[in-house]
Amino acid sequence: MGPARRHARDPQALGHRRPLTQALRYAAAVNLTYGSYLKVPELLELQKPLSKHPSTGAAEHDETLFIIIHQVYELWFKQQLHEGDYLAQCLADGRVQEACATLKRMLTILKTMVQQIDVLETMTPVSFLSFRSFLSNSSGFQSAQFREFEFLLGNKNPRVLAHNPEGSPEHKAIHARWSQPTLYDAFARFLAGRGHPVPQALLGRDVTQPPQEWPEMQDVLLDVYRNHPTERIVCELLVDLDEGVQEWRYRHVKMVERTIGFKQGTGGSPGAAYLRSTLFNPLFPDLWAIRTRL
Ligand code: HEM
Numbered sequence: 001m002g003p004a005r006r007h008a009r010d011p012q013a014l015g016h017r018r019p020l021t022q023a024l025r026y027a028a029a030v031n032l033t034y035g036s037y038l039k040v041p042e043l044l045e046l047q048k049p050l051s052k053h054p055s056t057g058a059a060e061h062d063e064t065l066f067i068i069i070h071q072v073y074e075l076w077f078k079q080q081l082h083e084g085d086y087l088a089q090c091l092a093d094g095r096v097q098e099a100c101a102t103l104k105r106m107l108t109i110l111k112t113m114v115q116q117i118d119v120l121e122t123m124t125p126v127s128f129l130s131f132r133s134f135l136s137n138s139s140g141f142q143s144a145q146f147r148e149f150e151f152l153l154g155n156k157n158p159r160v161l162a163h164n165p166e167g168s169p170e171h172k173a174i175h176a177r178w179s180q181p182t183l184y185d186a187f188a189r190f191l192a193g194r195g196h197p198v199p200q201a202l203l204g205r206d207v208t209q210p211p212q213e214w215p216e217m218q219d220v221l222l223d224v225y226r227n228h229p230t231e232r233i234v235c236e237l238l239v240d241l242d243e244g245v246q247e248w249r250y251r252h253v254k255m256v257e258r259t260i261g262f263k264q265g266t267g268g269s270p271g272a273a274y275l276r277s278t279l280f281n282p283l284f285p286d287l288w289a290i291r292t293r294l
Contacts, residue, residue, distance in 0.1 A: 051131035077145035139267025144170035
């Protein structure tokens with residue numbers, strides 16, 4: 001990897017840091033402030049409630065919360081994709097400590113993402129109904145970054161491509177992820193690179209396929225768990241990630257059930273009944289299967 005691709009957390013990259021005086025001179029020249037650096041005025045322009053109270057014409061109170069929480073999730077999805085791509089690169093380079101640090105960061109973000117559901121659950125069903133009709137057919141179904149994140153994690157389902165129009169930037173971004181290797185592929189190559197006899201069938205698999213069990217890989221993982229503590233740490237962090245994503249799904253379904261019961265979703269699905277079918281499907285089935293055999 002060339003110096004330009006080195007990450008700031010890579011100790012070898014520290015030598016590339018600009019001297020502080022140079023950075024301060026730059027900041028003064030562009031008159032940098034908190035607001036201009038973070039684009040705060042632009043950010044605060046992005047919350048546009050659509051609802052109108054029948055008598056006052058004002059936006060419904062809780063629609064602002066609904067918009068902000070979704071926007072915050074999209075920012076976290078962006079960060080998770082950023083970290084997930086970096087994690088794949090660390091695994092490819094065999095930088096195991098960096099990989100573990102990145103996984104820990106992703107897990108900490110995921111915990112925050114799960115906890116944020118508590119905030120939205122302060123909104124009552126009646127309050128949500130006051131503006132739900134204004135959402136029209138828009139739905140979490142169409143979150144391109146969520147689909148990208150799912151694909152990166154390995155949950156490849158080409159049917160989700162249909163939620164965004166062909167040719168749209170969202171469709172293109174999801175499609176690009178669909179044909180890319182997943183984190184499990186990166187992990188399998190990482191183990192192979194450390195001399196573990198990872199089955200060729202897994203290393204050369206069609207990466208557009210959803211997660212499946214690889215019995216020969218499970219034999220490799222049993223050996224890893226018994227005899228290779230460094231690789232075992234990576235395995236356990238991946239299980240944490242898998243469990244965390246499943247936890248988010250569970251909390252989302254319960255939030256949906258308590259807010260709209262079993263009504264149809266704005267995206268046209270049977271709502272909670274559909275979401276329940278997405279629960280308890282592991283991303284890394286081999287890592288779960290071996291527990292029974294250990
Ligand atoms: C009152 C709050 C919410 C309700 C009632 C709700 C409802 C639903 C429903 C019914 C679906 C199924 C698709 C459909 O027919 O529309 C869905 C899917 C989804 N929602 Fe929510 N949702 C809420 C909040 C959120 C939040 C805060 C997020 C964060 C980004 C989110 C992200 C998603 C995603 C990513 C999907 C697709 C899941 C999948 O297909 O596996 N939702 N939601």
